[in-house]
Amino acid sequence: MLSAIGITYLAHAKPDQVRLAAGASMSPRFGETIVDVPEDVTLAERVMRGLERRVANRCPCARGGRCGGGCTESCVNMIHYAALSDSEEMPQAVHEYVRLCFDQGNQVRNNIADPRVRAVDDLASYVVDECERTRQFVRFRQPNNGLYYSLFRPKANTLPATAGYFRARMGTTPFCMLDPNHGIGVFSNERIVVTKLDPELVEQMRAQGERISEDERYIQQMWRTFYDQVSLTGRDSSMRGYDLRASWMPKRFWRDMPDMAPRVDPATLTTPLRYRGKTQENNNGVLSHAEGIRELPQPTSTSR
Amino acid sequence: MFFSAYIPVMDDPSLPAQTTPVPLRREHRLYQADWLMRYYSFTADELVSKDAPWLDLDVDPKMAWALSHPERFPVEVNNAPESQLLRVPGIGVTGARKIMTARRHAPLDFDDLKALRIVLKRARFFVTCRGKRDMRTPSDPSLIREAVIAGEKSSRYNATRNRVELQPTLF
DSSP states (O other), X not given: OHHHHHHHHHTTOOGGGOOOOOGGGOOOOTTOOOOOOOOOHHHHHHHHHHHHHHHHTTOTTOBTTBOOOOSSSOTTHHHHHHTTOOOTTHHHHHHHHHHHHHHHGGGGGTOTTSHHXXXXXXXXXXXXHHHHHHHHHOOOBOTTSSSEEEEOOOSSOOHHHHHXXXXXXXXXXXXXXXXXXXXXXXEESSSEEEEEOOHHHHHHHHHHHHOOOXXXXXXXXXXHHHHHHTSOGGXXXXXXXXXXXXXXXXXXXXXXXXXXXXXXXXXXXXXXGGGTTOOSSOSSOOOGGGTTOOOOOOOOTTOO | OOOOOOOOOSOOTTSOXXXXXXXXXXXXXXXXXXXXXXXSOOOHHHHOOSSXXXXXXXXXXXXXXXXXXXXXXXXXXXTOOHHHHHTSTTOOHHHHHHHHHHHHHSOOOHHHHHHTTOOHXXXXXXXEETTEEOTTSOSSHHHHHHHHHHHHHTSHHHHHHHHHHTSOOOO
């Protein structure tokens, strides 16, 4: 996108006669012709460096002559977040905003009521909020009693921005995450890799992740029991008049979260070996510290 | 600090009935009053007084204070100090900061305030832009009070809470 903006500058194109759009969602309006513009990483870096220098010129928030993000609404950081958005108007909004930054320099820092700045700021805010929801509502499972796997469907491309958070949380535990809508996979072992996947590979990963072992079913029911037991009967949606979860935990995530899945009869579950005090080698013996483990209580009806 | 609405858990002649609705709206108002004192430099005497010792349930404390002090309004957004901006209902800490940043670039209009995500539904009664107030709002304080209270009473939040809290208890 930045290289496309650089090309419009190099070609001395009139800005009100150019509209940027992502190739996949391109549908020309009346009187428009499509021009395919190749990606050029060098040009994109040149545009970004020039933008940072132009915006940081005589700006009190600048760090080392560049837009350092020292202030909370950093003029250039907004572009990084807005670029992760799914919106079709995003390339043109960023195009107009970059042109405004080059025109106004450090004055754009105060010009936050301008509609061009507001457009990019709204996109960036949405992406930042979606990143926060990613950090809150990703749930891991162990399909094969080995690798931790998570399937998540955000409305913006948030996995590249949040992969570092999960790496810090999980530490050395290997895990992988899949975003089927954007075709992004995160794989973490000794090092972490965030990569775009082909549709066939996405489908393969998703199918493998759907397989669920008996141990995993038991542990998911354990989490559901905990979720039900910590809720208070006086503060649920029947007393409040509306369901707070709908606003703080959007329903579009519920299908991938075991907390919100239908409750299962504990009688159909088998307790994993390690919770029965048995090990793989010593299947007949019972360790003394494991005696007295209670079975899971029946699911309560006040949960949903 | 936590405020927790009373939840009836046992039957006893000296306790409220088991079917008493949980006063979640009062808890919400207490939290709002607490935040006003922490982040908006309100004092407890400004929010409640000997004549009005209870927080209003239909109207939040900041709006209630604004309605009972019409002499402090309207506030001009383009040159008011931050402490005055913070007293306007609908302008919070983020909104005040955005106004102060944006007005350094150019004087602000009501369209600019809307672009900055100020809650104009509440703030338009109490602010002026470049000396002009919003033409759809009355200038008389008693008319403002009527308009605000009618708006709050018919809001979905209050309608739902009234339906749940004021239902008759069964004996």
